[in-house]
Amino acid sequence: MATPAEFLNYIDSNKDAFFARLRDAVAIPSVSGDPARRDDVLRMGDYLESQLKAYGVETKRAELGEQVSEGKTLKLPPLVLGRIGNDPGKKTILIYGHFDVQPAAKSDGWNTEPFELTHDSKSGRLYGRGSTDDKGPILGWVNVLQAHHELQKPLPVNMRFCFEGMEESGSEGLDDMIYAEVKKGKDSWFHGVDAVCISDNYWLNTRTPCLTYGLRGIAYYKLHISGPGADLHSGAFGRMVHEPMTDLIHLMGKLVDTDGRILVPGVDDMVAPPNEEEKAIYNKLDYSIEDVEESVGAPIALSSDKAAVLMGRMRSSSLSLHGIEGAFYGVGAKTVIPATVCGKFSIRLVPPQTPENVTPLVQRYLDEEFKKLGSKNKMSCEYYHGGRPWVEDYKHWNYQAAHRATQAIYKQDPDYTREGGSIPVTLTFAEALGVNVLLIPMGRSDDGAHSTNEKLDVSNYLEGTKLLGSYLYEVQALTKA
Amino acid sequence: MATPAEFLNYIDSNKDAFFARLRDAVAIPSVSGDPARRDDVLRMGDYLESQLKAYGVETKRAELGEQVSEGKTLKLPPLVLGRIGNDPGKKTILIYGHFDVQPAAKSDGWNTEPFELTHDSKSGRLYGRGSTDDKGPILGWVNVLQAHHELQKPLPVNMRFCFEGMEESGSEGLDDMIYAEVKKGKDSWFHGVDAVCISDNYWLNTRTPCLTYGLRGIAYYKLHISGPGADLHSGAFGRMVHEPMTDLIHLMGKLVDTDGRILVPGVDDMVAPPNEEEKAIYNKLDYSIEDVEESVGAPIALSSDKAAVLMGRMRSSSLSLHGIEGAFYGVGAKTVIPATVCGKFSIRLVPPQTPENVTPLVQRYLDEEFKKLGSKNKMSCEYYHGGRPWVEDYKHWNYQAAHRATQAIYKQDPDYTREGGSIPVTLTFAEALGVNVLLIPMGRSDDGAHSTNEKLDVSNYLEGTKLLGSYLYEVQALTKA
Ligand SMILES: [Zn+2]
Ligand SMILES: [Zn+2]
Ligand SMILES: [Zn+2]
Ligand SMILES: [Zn+2]
Structure with missing residues (x-):
């Protein structure tokens, strides 16, 4: 184990300070989606920047300009960039995280005030909006910086930071900013980055730490059918004309099977079957059919084979039918023949699928x-x-470094997961910097990010802080050889 | 021709009085669907009753009680019943019509004030809400009564009247009232009725008078599919679980073909194919594929065979898919897996289909x-x-009487039509009285009942009045033999 005991002991001895830090951060309602809270998002950026500075990090704000929301012009919260360390003998790791949060109100069903961190010592949980998404993880990094600063220990790697305040609202301006920064070459704050590390997702369950190495893409489609000039009455015109809804339902029914198989020829075929090594990963995952069915609230898993179900989310494309625009959607009964209808569906993509190579197959088939x-x-x-x-x-x-760090801190091997959804910045960093990107979650599957009663377990916050620090030491140990 | 010239001449000589009568009626905004207009509906009933009385009809109001609408208790407009004539040597004809109208506001797109009858002498049209639905036709009967009263001519038949003020709002209380009245036996105002005549629908086109001898029924279904306990995110759960929308779309796609064929086994089969006589009726109908496509606003007729398309509406069942409750219906994109969805569809029925014999087939099949x-x-x-x-x-x-009257007044044979929609009171009279019911429209297909700029052509109002009177004489002529 490469991590000095000194660092680990520091974390254990200073947990109250770390709780206080998270309390201060949660108290700033940095809701990026609420124009009335924009100043709080800016204030949260200031707070974070001051913390970084306090521990020796050089910082810079990257202005993203303005945004028009509901007729008002709003300043976009600047990115908070940071750098510390320039040792050519060390690897340079870029950390990404976000300091904005989802909206929350006690009246939504919270048991506590969402913007007051509540430490429930019985359950060992820290309740509050942003506790797990993503203030806990980014403050984990600050905790690591504090420890090294106070202990006057040099960090085992050079670090770069990119913290964002618009993640929950579409990351406006982020991608352009990253590409622009990278283009600056030697003057770029991302210059020399060897790998990226992001802590903004969750364990597969409540028991086993994981490393996440994949995310699905998406291609969203609108299937339009139009016929009559206006809605018709089914009494007057039923069985006289071609009805757009009949056609739409027939076409939508040709897209996907009840068992999830995509019926558009060539789409599923693009994905190679898993090899033995990959299969082993899925079989090893600490996740059961019962876990799936508990989380969806019904015994409707597509298979009783755990690996098959997990591969469905993680390494298969999926096609979901979301709904229909233009048809009758209300309660009760209406005898309309809708004139123009639009079916909405999307395909979650896995390599080598892309919107560019899947779309022609979908369109030709339809x-x-x-x-x-x-x-x-x-x-x-x-x-x-x-x-x-x-x-x-x-x-x-x-990943090896993160794997060893997990073994060191949690005394177990991490699960290797792929997520079914997307975290777009991951792909942006991978493409813009051309380096390896690691997703290393701090929180658990039941943290309730975006939901009421969001929480972070105390153990995840503290062990998670140790994990992040330990990861840096393992990077050093693995790469100095 | 059985109709006295005296009567026909009277109609021609008194058209200004008939226009004035329709103007007075249209000026009363008897919108049954608007609680604020309920007094106007009652006032319209009074007006009609006073007119009947003025021409020697004995009247009675049949109270229908109260209705609760939007938290307010409203008096239901009483039926206006009437009777004139008790000659055992004459047939007794029951007339039904309604004196309430659909809502209308100039701002909806009317070219004129909807509650001011506007006589456009260039086009020969009378514009106003209720002109064709159904104030024009019911006043046609009053015109007939006026003529006979003024000319001191006895009516050729005994007449009974049943005028309603809630037809546009579900005919609340009507069926019960009719059955209750019939039960009174000799004391019933419907006692001795030999046939019913209703003028509350439209010609198939703008050129040819018609008699309507059929209406489709309906069976409305809600197809529920439920799976997860709550809506899911397609990234997190796509291809892990059975998605209710996928199942619903597959089932809805199994109900009806693009060409209108009902795929539920046994439903279409119940209906016997047309015999030669029936086929001749459809071939003779004055209606073209172009008429269909003009009225729907697109070249989407199911066939280029006119008779086939008309039979689709008139003598075939039809199945329309109206929409889905519970799925995403908005503009834009949402990546939801809806937890519970409900598909709405209905089947228009023709004899011998009934909701009772079709429903088990639908449910078993699904x-x-x-x-x-x-x-x-x-x-x-x-x-x-x-x-x-x-x-x-x-x-x-x-029907023969109406046929002869049409020949006499319009100098042409009527089309024999069946309507694709329903006029529930027709079935109620047929079942409650056990007598023949005739639908004899006054207006044309383009009158725009329920729409903006509703109109009745002057010629339809005046010739229609003659037609109704002539029909009574033909009844007498045909039945006294
Ligand atoms: Zn996040
Ligand atoms: Zn989030
Ligand atoms: Zn009507
Ligand atoms: Zn109507």
């Missing part, structure tokens, strides 16, 4: 199937938006 | 198809509401 219907209505399938999937090389030293 | 899917979600198909179809014997003297 064209063919629509032709087969023999309808006189008009059909078009619009690609609406999307993003590429990301899968990382989990044998890279960046 | 049960079987759902089983085939192999989904772990829950499905149920709820019969929500419905009504039986109605088809009348169009060779009955009641």
Whole structure:
């Protein structure tokens, strides 16, 4: 184990200071989605910057300009960039995190005031908005900096920081800023970065730490069918004309099977079956069918084979039918023949799928199937938006370091997970910097990010802080050889 | 021709009085659906009753009690019943009509004030709410009464009247009232009725008078599918669980074909194919594919065979998919997996189909198809509401009389039509009285009942008045033999 006991002891001895830090941060309601809270987001950025400075980090604000929201012009919260260490004998690690949070109000069903950190010593939990998403993790890094500063120990790696205040609101301006910063070459605050580390997701369960090496992409589609000039009455026109809803339902029914199989030819086929090594990863994951069914609230898992179900989320594409615009959606009964309807569906993507290579398959297939219907209505399938999937090389030293750190702190091997959703900045860093990106969560699956009664377990906060520090030492140990 | 010239001349000579009568009626905004207009509905009933009385009709109000609307208790407008004539040597004809109207506001897109009858002498049209639905037709009967009263001519038949003020708002209380009145036997105001005549629908086109001898029924269904305990995120759960929308779309797609064929086994089969005589009726109808496509605003007729398309509406059942409750219906994109969805569809029925014999077929079929899917979600198909179809014997003297009257007044044979929608009171009279019911429209297909700029052509109002009177004479002529 490469991590000095001195550092670990410091964390144990100063937990009250760390709680106080998280309390101060949670008390700032930095809700990026609420224009009335924009000043709090800016204040939270200031707070974070002052903490970094206090522990010897050189900082800079990267202004992102303005945003127009509900007719008001609002200043976008600047990125807080930081750098510490320039030792050419050490690796340089870029840390990303976000200091804005989701909205929260006691009246939503919180048991405590959402913007007052509540330490429930019985359950060992810290309740509060942002506790786990993402203030706990970013303050974990600050705790690591404090420890080294107070102990007057040099950090085992050079560190760079990129903290954002608009993550919960679409990360406006972030990607452009990252690409612009990278372009500066030697003058870039990202210059020389060897790997990226992000702590902004969760364990697969409540028991086992994990490392996350993949995220699905997405391609969102709108399937338009139009016929009559206006809505018709089914009494007057039923069985006289081609009804757009009939065509739409038929086409949507040709996209995906009840068992989740994507029926668009070629889409599922793009994905190679798992090799033995990969299969072993899924079989090893500490997650059961019962876990799935408990989290969805019904016994509706697609299979009784745990690995198959987990692969469904992590290494398979999926196609979900979200709904229909233009049809009758109210309670009660209406005998309308809707004139124009639009089916919404999306495909979650895994490599080598991309919106660019999947979209032509979807559109060609729907064209063919629509032709087969023999309808006189008009059909078009619009690609609406999307993003590429990301899968990382989990044998890279960046992951090995995190693996060893997990063993050192948690005394167990981490799960290796891929997430079904997307964290777009991951792909941006991977593409803009061309380096390995590691996702190393601090919190558990039941933390309730974005939900009421968001929490972070005390043990996750403190052991998580140790984990982050230990990871840096393992990077050093693995790469100095 | 059985109609005295004296009567026909009277109509031609008194058109200004008839216009004034329609103007007075249109000026009373008897909107039954607007609680604020309830007094106007009552006032319109009074006006109508006073007119009937003025021409020798004995009247009675049948109170229907109260209604609770938006928390307010409102008096239901009483039925206006009437009777004139008790000659045992004459047939007794019951007339139904309604004196309430749909809402209307100039700002909806009217070119004129909706509650001011506007006579456009260039086009020969009378614009105003209720002009064609149904104040014009009921005042047509009053015009007939006036003519006979002024000319001191006895009516050729005994007449009974049943005028309603809640037709546009679900005819609350009407059916019960009719059954209760019939039960009174000799004391019933419907006692001795030999046939019913209703003028509350429209020609198939703008050129040819018609007689309507059929209406489709309806069976409305809600197809429920539920799975997860709450909506899920498609990133986190796509391809892990059975998605209710996938199942719903598959089941809805198994109900009806693009060409309108109902896929529920046994439903279409119940309906016997048309015999030669019936086919001749459809081929003879003055209606083209172009008429269909002009009225729907797109070239989407199911066939290029006019008779086939008309039979689709008039003598075939139809199944329309109206929409989905519980799924995403907004503009834009949402990556939700809806937890509980409900598909709405309905089947228009023709004899011998009824909600009672069709519903078990629908439910059994959906049960079987759902089983085939192999989904772990829950499905149920709820019969929500419905009504039986109605088809009348169009060779009955009641129709023959109307046929001859049409020839006499319009110098052409009427079209024989069946409507795709329903007029529930028709079935109620047919069942409660056990007599032949005739639908004899006054207005044209383009009158715009329920729409902006509702109109009645002057010629339809005046010739229509003659037609109604002439029909009574033809009844007498046909039945006294
Ligand atoms: Zn986050
Ligand atoms: Zn978040
Ligand atoms: Zn009407
Ligand atoms: Zn109406």
